[in-house]
Amino acid sequence: MKKFITGIIVLLTLTSVFAQTEDNPVVWSYEVKKISDTEYDLVIKGDIMEGWHIYSQFTPEGGPLQSEFTFEEAGDLYELIGEPKEGKTVREYSDIFGVDEIFFKNKALFTQRIKLIDPSVDQLEVGLFYQICKEVCISKDEVFNISLSGKTVVVNEKTVDQRSQALSEALVLDLKNKNLLNGDSEGMDMGTSLWMIFGLGFLGGLIALLTPCVFPMIPLTVSFFTKQSQPKAKGITNALLYGFFIVLIYFLLSLPFHLFDSVDSQILNTIATNVWLNLFFFLIFIFFSFSFFGYYELTLPSSWANKMDSASSKVGGGFGIFFMAVTLAIVSFSCTGPILGGLLGSTALADGDVATNLTIGMLGFGVALALPFALFALFPAWLNSLPKSGGWMTTVKVVLGFLELALAFKFLSNADLVGNWGIFKREIFLGIWILLFLLMTLYLFGMFRFPHDGPKQKLSKTRLGVALLSGAFSLYLILGLAKVTDLKLLSGFPPPEFYSVFEQESDCPLGINCFKDFDEGLAYAQEVNKPILLDFTGWACVNCRKMEENVWSEPDIYPLLKEDYVLISLYIDDRKPLPEDGQFDFKFESGRVKTIKTVGEKWGTFQTLNFNAASQPYYVLLTPDLEVLNSSIQYTDKDTYLNWLKTGLKNYRSLQPENPFNQTKAIN
Known part of the structure; x- marks a missing residue:
């Protein structure tokens, strides 16, 4: 049993x-x-x-x-x-x-x-x-x-009256070439890649190597292992083990976040959703940035480092090397701590499981930090090529301070959005970032100094290069603020475009002339003899907005949508009630009867009936005579979408060679 x-x-x-x-x-x-x-x-x-x-x-x-x-x-x-x-x-x-x-x-x-x-x-x-x-x-x-x-x-089994049957039948389109809809169309998963998170952590580790807390330790530590150990192979092995323990330590630092995650899988995501936590992180990052500016030093208790150093001497062997790695992590905290804080903030703001993202990021950070110890142990002659310690490391810290300050205002922006304060609008956020990067540019050009800066010296080529890069980024932000260019490189950081001090002029995407009723759009397409872009969308569809803001806005795509196609956007989640004489009972093949009461229910049933689909965004290209021009397509990248639009337009023009519209337009 x-x-x-x-x-x-x-x-x-x-x-x-x-x-x-x-x-x-x-x-x-x-x-x-x-x-x-x-x-x-x-x-x-x-x-x-x-x-x-x-x-x-x-x-x-x-x-x-x-x-x-x-x-x-x-x-x-x-x-x-x-x-x-x-x-x-x-x-x-x-x-x-x-x-x-x-x-x-x-x-x-x-x-x-x-x-x-x-x-x-x-x-x-x-x-x-x-x-x-x-x-x-x-x-x-x-x-x-x-x-x-x-x-x-x-x-x-329920029955429907004749009026409902007539309205139901009116939803069915007489589509031609319907088999084209089943063709393969490429899609794209826009979720945050773990490799990108690892790369972010790795970049953070490389930056940490250039700080005065870590950089001078590289030749000292490598020399200790290669010169104090006999035979030489053992010294190399110890240095490699030292690097492994550095990676292990930063990996272990991420494990407590998984314990929190087991209690509540989204406890870390509250960073992006709680007003007070966002304000707390805003203040923490301000605190971090001013430590990089040299106004004070962040250090862990010196007794911790002393105990770890003592333990490494007493224990010896592999355990001794482990305690040496712990000592490095402690004494370098004043430089690595704010960078790790930035890593925590960045992974919390990213998509996906935050604890996993943080672990991958910490692994990347540890690998970058450990890499030079392993490489210089294997190739000790490379030590001679290392630049000497000096004021350039202070410059690195100041640049990091400006970056921490910029990240701080992202958390303040989150608090404003979550709290619905309506204060920290997109233009204000961009204005603050412009000011910060202009100040960083002026600092790098030597226009002003911070407390821990050494004697004024001739600007190096590297510093000038970074100054020019910072200035160029400031200009990019200014052009974005003036709407001369988009800010897609910063997607996800500034407040969304609709969160603006200026009111929106149209309820159609990007101000394109669109129809929200299929019959009206079809009649217009027949009048102007243009193909139809049928857009099944939703007011609350995140990826519909992403397609409109990041793909439709592309300079190669926008003119096609505005001039060459008739856009019909049907909102599946529109809960606005239909007029009473437009409401009806729809009977599915299974026998189930559904009462169509809202605009969204009507267009959702319309999508299912004609295209056997229920997801959004979902795009179909049609002629005014309801001939399918291309395979359907969903959430995808700009290149795929552009090729899809061009193919549909080419197919449409091949069907009407005598159309004057075709003689004045050409596809690039």
């Missing part, structure tokens, strides 16, 4: 796993818990595919779509006791929408307590509207026919 039950459990588990696909990334189930003769808990559960998330009922207005329950015949047959309660959720700040998003990862759990008015009731119908997102967003409706006693549920 036990084996039989185990087999059933395994079978059910496998069924659940295989039921999950990219088109159906969540598997729903329910259970009923009897509280008394008239009270029950309805428990709705969703197993969510890895990488996807479902938004809570309580995610703030102005952000992604909230989950929404409808309880048929509530108030007549039974009453609701309170609102549906939720299981564990995640809270993260969204730069796109400027609000905290609340959502489920891996598991969604809702519990609604009901009290029967009619004791004979045994079967209930519960509807759930939800939005599930990854690189794309899918808005879906789920219907649960729930038996309170566990008996077989009897679903009565």
Whole structure:
């Protein structure tokens, strides 16, 4: 019997796993818990595919779509006791929408307590509207026919009237070349790469090597291992072991964050969503920056270094080398501490699991810090090529101070966005960054000095080069502020473009003339004889905004959208009610009947019916005669999207060689 039950459990588990696909990334189930003769808990559960998330009922207005329950015949047959309660959720700040998003990862759990008015009731119908997102967003409706006693549920087949049938049939397009939609189209995963995080940490480690706390230690430590150890091979082995222990120490420093993560998987992400923590980090980074400017020194207790140094002498061998590596970490803290703080801030602001990002970043930092000790032990002659210690290391610290100061204002910006203060707008943020990098440029040109700067000397070529680079970056920011150029290199750092002191002029993306009704857009396309770009989008679709801001805005793409295509943007999550005479019942092939009450429900059904798709963003190219011009495409990169648009335009013009429109336009 036990084996039989185990087999059933395994079978059910496998069924659940295989039921999950990219088109159906969540598997729903329910259970009923009897509280008394008239009270029950309805428990709705969703197993969510890895990488996807479902938004809570309580995610703030102005952000992604909230989950929404409808309880048929509530108030007549039974009453609701309170609102549906939720299981564990995640809270993260969204730069796109400027609000905290609340959502489920891996598991969604809702519990609604009901009290029967009619004791004979045994079967209930519960509807759930939800939005599930990854690189794309899918808005879906789920219907649960729930038996309170566990008996077989009897679903009565519903019928629709003639008016509803006519409105349903009007949604179906007579598409030609529909098979083209199934062609392969490239997509792009824009999630933060762990290799990029490792590279960020590695760069931080390389910078730390150039500071006065670390740089002078390289020749001293390498010489100690290669000259004090006999035979020479043992010295090289010890130096390599020393480098390994440096990497290990910085790796171990990241492990406590995984312990926090096991308690709450998003505890570190509160850095990006909590006003007070953002303000705290703003002050911490200000504190770090002024230490780099030389106004005070950050040090760990000297007794710690003394104890570690003493332990390395007494223990000897591998353990002694380990304590030597710990001593280096302690005595170099005044320079490495602020850099590690910057690494923590950068990984917290990045996408993905923060604890994992931090571990990868710390590994990169440790590898960069350990690399010279290993390389110079293997090739000691290279030590002669090292530059001498001097004032240039102080310059490195000051440059780091300016960078820490710039990062500090990112946290202040987060606090402003989360707190909805409306003070630290995009233009103000950019103005402060322009000021900081101009000051750094002036410092590098020797226009002013800091307390720990040595005697004034002739500027080196390296310092002049960095000064010019800083000046060029200041100019880039100024041009971005003046909207002469975009600031895509800084994507994710300044406040979003809509968070501006200036009001938006159009509710269409980038001010492009667009239609939000398919029939109106189709009529216009037939009038001007231009192809259609059908854009299935959403007000709360993050990646729809990314495509519009980062891809559509490209100078090679924007003119095509504005001049050569008729843009029809259908918002699947538009909850605006349709006129009463536009509302109808739609019957699916399965027999289920859904009442279409909102604009979003209409266009969502329209997308599913004609294109067998439910995700956003989703793009289709059509002729005014409803001939498909190219494969459909979703969230992707600018080059792929540009080629896709050009191919569609080329295919359209090949179909109408006599069209005067074709004689005046050419595809580059």
